[in-house]
Amino acid sequence: MNPQATAGLGLKPQHYPEALASEAAGLWVEAHPENYMCAGGPRLAWLEAIRERRPISLHGVGLSLASDEDPDPSHLAALGRLADRFQPFLVSEHLAWSQRGGVYRPDLLPFPRTRAALDRIAANVGRMQDALGRQVLIENPALYLPLEGHDFGEVDFLRELTRRTGCGLLLDVNNVYVSANNLGFSAESYIDSVPGALVGEVHLAGHAPDDGGSSLLIDTHGRPVAPAVWALYERLLRRIGPRPTLIERDDDIPGFADLMSERDRADRLMADVRSPKGQTVHA
Amino acid sequence: MPEASTPDFHGAFCSALAGRPESLGPWLPAAGGDGLSVYRNTILKGAIDVLAAAYGTVARVVGEDWLRAAAADYVRERPPTRPSMLDYGADFPEWLAAFPPARDTPYLGGVALLDRLWNRAYFxxxxxxxxxxxxxxxxxxxxxxxxxxxxxxxxxxxxxxxxxxxxxxxxxxxxxxxxxxxxxxxxxxxxxxxxxxxxxxxxxxxxxxxxxxxxxxxxxxxxxxxxxxxxxxxxxxxxxxxxxxxxxxxxxxxxxxxxxx
CATH class of the missing domain: 3.90.930 (Outer Surface Protein A; domain 3)
Known part of the structure; x- marks a missing residue:
C-alpha cells in the first residue's frame, strides 16, 4: 500500500500559516506548479517551509499534453526545476489541452480520443516523464461536449496511455460524476472499470449547476464535495483500497478548518476500508 | 467519422470558441452549444480572475464589477500567452490608461501601475x-x-x-x-x-x-x-x-x- 495513502489539501496562499502549523497526521498538500514559477518571494518561501514538514504533490494545469503542438520546453524546464527543488511525492497533469498558436486558454479542453491523439499524447507524456526523470499521473477531465469521432472510450484510452508510457492515473471522482451527467453515461460503471492498480491518486471536489440555465454540471471547485461524489469515492475505495486523496478547492475558498473537515472525512473513509466496520481486529 | 482527426480538431475548436461553432461540425453534429459556452466562460473567468487579483487596488477604487468588465475587454484583446500567469497583465496599466471608459478617472492607470509594481516585487x-x-x-x-x-x-x-x-x-x-x-x-x-x-x-x-x-x-x-x-x-x-x-x-x-x- 502506498505509504502516503492519506488525505491531502490543495494549498491556497490564504491558508499558508495554518497548513504549516497543522499537526494533522498524514496531511499532505498539493500545489499548482504554475503558481510557483517565479524567481523568488514569499510563495516559494512558504512552499519551502511547508515542504520541510509535509509531503508535497505538484499538480500541473498548463502543460497541454493533448494539444496538437509540442509541450512548451520552457514550461517543462520550469516544472523540472520545481520538481528538483521540492521533491514532490506525486507529479500529475491532465488529459486535456490549453495551449495553441501562442495563446493559453486557462481551461482543460477536450479532444476526440483517436489513435492519432493517443500517439501524440503518449509521446508528450513520455517527454514529460523523461524531462522529470519520474513517473507522472494523468487525470481524467470534466467534459461538457458530446463529441463524436472517438476511437476509444475514456477508460480504455487512459489504460492504453499507461501501457505505452508507464504513467499512472489520477482519478478525479468529481470529474467522472460531472462528465457522466453531462454526456449521459453511468458514473458507477466508469468508477468500476478503472484499473485499480493504475490509480496513484484520487481527487475530490465540488461542482455546481450551470448558471447559464443548461442541464450541465460545472466542475467549479467552488463548493464542498457533493454527497453523490462521496458515495462514488466510497464505492471506489471498497474496490481498490486507499489511495492518496486530495480535497480540491479553487474558488469561493472557505476557512482552512472547513477544508480540513472534508479532508478528515476522506481520511476516515480510507481508515474504514483498511479495517472494515463489523470486523473485530485482534491484536 | 473524421480520420486522423487530432490535427484539424484543435483549429476547429479554437474557431468554435471564437464564435464559429459550425467549425466543429464533423465532431459535434448535434446541438451541444451549451458546452462550448462553459469552456468560453471558464477561459474568460480564469484570465479575469488573474487580473482582478493582480489589480486589487484598482478594484477597490472603481468597484470589482467595473474592473472585471474592463478586464474582460483586455483579455479579449490580449489573451494569456503562457500557462504560468503570474506575469499576465503586465501591460494592463498602460492599456487601462488609454481605455475610453476610464477617461473620467485619469488616475486609474497610475493606481494600476503601483499594483503592477507591487505584484512584480512580490515575485x-x-x-x-x-x-x-x-x-x-x-x-x-x-x-x-x-x-x-x-x-x-x-x-x-x-x-x-x-x-x-x-x-x-x-x-x-x-x-x-x-x-x-x-x-x-x-x-x-x-x-x-x-x-x-x-x-x-x-x-x-x-x-x-x-x-x-x-x-x-x-x-x-x-x-x-x-x-x-x-x-x-x-x-x-x-x-x-x-x-x-x-x-x-x-x-x-x-x-x-x-x-x-
Missing part, C-alpha cells in the same frame, strides 16, 4: 540589501567609480498627482473616500525586503538618484542627478533612506563592471 528574485556602512566607507574617488545595483524587486514611478498617497490610503485604510487627489508631483519606490512589499514616497531628488542608479550611472553621477532634480536635497539623508528601505542589493566597482556575476 521578483530574493536579494540581500546592502548596509549603510558599505556606502559611507567609500572615498570620494570610489563614489565616482561605483554603481549601486537596485534590488531586483525595486520599481519606480513618477506621477503629477498624489496617486501614491491615494494608493497607500486605499491599501492601508482600505478606504479612499474623503481622499482628494492633489495636482502635486509624487514619486514612489516599490520594493520587497524579505517577504514584505512596501511603497515608499520619495522626493524628486531620491527619484532622480534611483533612476540614475537603475540606468547604471555611478553613485557620483546619480548624486548629481539628484541635485539636478532637487537642488536643496540632503544627499546624505537621501542615500541613507534608500539603503534603509532596501533599494540596493549590491555595490559594483567600475573595475568589476562587465565581469560575469
Amino acid at each position: 521578483a528574485a530574493d536579494a540581500e540589501a546592502i548596509t549603510a556602512s558599505a556606502v559611507t566607507r567609500l572615498s570620494p574617488d570610489e563614489l565616482g567609480a561605483t554603481t549601486a545595483r537596485l534590488n531586483p524587486s525595486a520599481g519606480l514611478a513618477a506621477f503629477d498627482q498624489t496617486i501614491a498617497s491615494l494608493w497607500l490610503a486605499q491599501r492601508r485604510e482600505g478606504d479612499f473616500r474623503g481622499f482628494e487627489l492633489q495636482a502635486q508631483p509624487e514619486y514612489a519606490l516599490v520594493v520587497r525586503v524579505g517577504g514584505d512589499v512596501e511603497l515608499h514616497r520619495l522626493g524628486p531628488g531620491g527619484y532622480g538618484f534611483l533612476r540614475a542608479c537603475e540606468a547604471g550611472e555611478t553613485l557620483l553621477r546619480a548624486a548629481e542627478r539628484a541635485l539636478d532634480a532637487e537642488p536643496q536635497a540632503d544627499l546624505e539623508a537621501l542615500v541613507a533612506l534608500c539603503i534603509q528601505v532596501g533599494a540596493f542589493s549590491a555595490l559594483v566597482s567600475a573595475s568589476d563592471q562587465g565581469s560575469p556575476e
